Amino acid sequence: MLWWNSSADLSLAAALWAVDDLYTEIEMPQPWLKIGPSGTPSRRDSGRNVCRPKKDYKMPKRIGNLLPVMTDREFIRRCMVDHAKKRMQDPTTLPALTHIEMCIDKVQHWVRYGGWKPSEPIHTRHYEPSNGKLRDIDYVPYWPDGVMHWVLIEAIYDVVVPKMDPYCIAGIKGRGPHKAAKQVAQWMKTDRAGMKYGAELDIHHCFPESDHDFIQYGYRQLVKDKYWLRLADAVVDSFNDGLPIGYVTSHWFQNLAMTAFDRYVRGLDGVAHYYRYVDNIHLYGPNKRKLHRALQAAMEWLAAADYACNTCWQVYRTDYMDRDGRHRGRALDGLGFVIYCDHVSYRKRTTRRLIRLCLDIKARPHGVPTQRQARQAACRIGQLKHANEHRFRVKYVDGVVSYRKIRKVVQNG
Numbered sequence: 001m002l003w004w005n006s007s008a009d010l011s012l013a014a015a016l017w018a019v020d021d022l023y024t025e026i027e028m029p030q031p032w033l034k035i036g037p038s039g040t041p042s043r044r045d046s047g048r049n050v051c052r053p054k055k056d057y058k059m060p061k062r063i064g065n066l067l068p069v070m071t072d073r074e075f076i077r078r079c080m081v082d083h084a085k086k087r088m089q090d091p092t093t094l095p096a097l098t099h100i101e102m103c104i105d106k107v108q109h110w111v112r113y114g115g116w117k118p119s120e121p122i123h124t125r126h127y128e129p130s131n132g133k134l135r136d137i138d139y140v141p142y143w144p145d146g147v148m149h150w151v152l153i154e155a156i157y158d159v160v161v162p163k164m165d166p167y168c169i170a171g172i173k174g175r176g177p178h179k180a181a182k183q184v185a186q187w188m189k190t191d192r193a194g195m196k197y198g199a200e201l202d203i204h205h206c207f208p209e210s211d212h213d214f215i216q217y218g219y220r221q222l223v224k225d226k227y228w229l230r231l232a233d234a235v236v237d238s239f240n241d242g243l244p245i246g247y248v249t250s251h252w253f254q255n256l257a258m259t260a261f262d263r264y265v266r267g268l269d270g271v272a273h274y275y276r277y278v279d280n281i282h283l284y285g286p287n288k289r290k291l292h293r294a295l296q297a298a299m300e301w302l303a304a305a306d307y308a309c310n311t312c313w314q315v316y317r318t319d320y321m322d323r324d325g326r327h328r329g330r331a332l333d334g335l336g337f338v339i340y341c342d343h344v345s346y347r348k349r350t351t352r353r354l355i356r357l358c359l360d361i362k363a364r365p366h367g368v369p370t371q372r373q374a375r376q377a378a379c380r381i382g383q384l385k386h387a388n389e390h391r392f393r394v395k396y397v398d399g400v401v402s403y404r405k406i407r408k409v410v411q412n413g
Helices: 007-017 020-025 073-084 093-098 100-113 142-163 176-190 212-220 226-237 248-257 259-266 288-304 348-363 371-386 390-398 403-412
Strands: 122-128 133-139 197-202 273-277 280-285 314-317 332-334 337-339 344-346
Touching: 073 093, 073 100, 073 142, 093 100, 093 142, 100 142, 100 226, 142 226, 142 248, 176 273, 176 332, 176 337, 176 371, 197 288, 212 226, 212 248, 226 248, 248 259, 259 273, 259 288, 280 288, 280 332, 288 314, 344 348, 344 371, 348 371, 348 390, 371 390, 371 403
Parallel strands: none
Antiparallel strands: 122 133, 197 280, 197 314, 273 280, 332 337, 337 344
């Protein structure tokens, strides 16, 4: 890691992390200062090519005293019941709910005194037709690992979300891509100067290549409770490399660790608007040269955290209307939508999939979809209300499928 000078410093840091009162002594690197061969900022660092922050970013006060929450019997019971709703097919779910009082005692003991060892993950592969990728997915049984993961997240949810960036939108209730797309469309209409140029950046293999030291250091910047940290470290250290795709804790640990990055980028000169969807980073500003510098500074920060960025990063002129009323520039393609300066559209490949899906449902007996078709149709039709696609919906959806039949199949599933 670049903020440690030697292996001896790494050993010292590990010792410090074991002491609850010394976590604040470790400072984040400042990647906008390029270090020369001698270990001091080079002459180029003080020039105009360096993007400096508009102000020093500070991390919020850390969260402590989580033991009463994590050992509360009603809290643990709620975590178990809520988590079980989507895991009823797991063979460990019903036995755990049958002996729920005994399981609550176990969780209380593990939180107070330790002793919980994460189980080996169950590996599977999932094909994503939207991008043609074959992903390795890992998941754990409902009991005990799934319950412990939910206890970890629910214990800090209400207090840590307000401390995170308001446009860190992945996996947080009330945010998500729909709200972000609506906000970006609002920026396009109300702040044309701040949205003149856009920049996109993507972290290469974000979860598999996440460094454990960086992740553990990152959530220590927000949480100081030693009981919570002991459980979180056990989850992270249960994997040799990176974070598993499929764990409910993975994107939360990633968001917590990247909170310092969000604050740093938002404070860079030339960045008017910013949002991040896990590893997809979007910056907007009024000046192209300053936005290039801000993007370079962001990549240097990520390099200091041992992240590699994809080479497809770019800075472009966003969509606008010329004097003749024609669209110029480039629409913002992200979050499942194509965002123009005056309207929001559905992606073309998404519209084609929806048309094919509706025709397949229509061809079935009595127009009754299968469970999978009904879920896909409900999801994609629901997205239409977030875009200006009324004519498309009337022509290709309303007269082809029955919403009542789709809803009934989903409810009965």
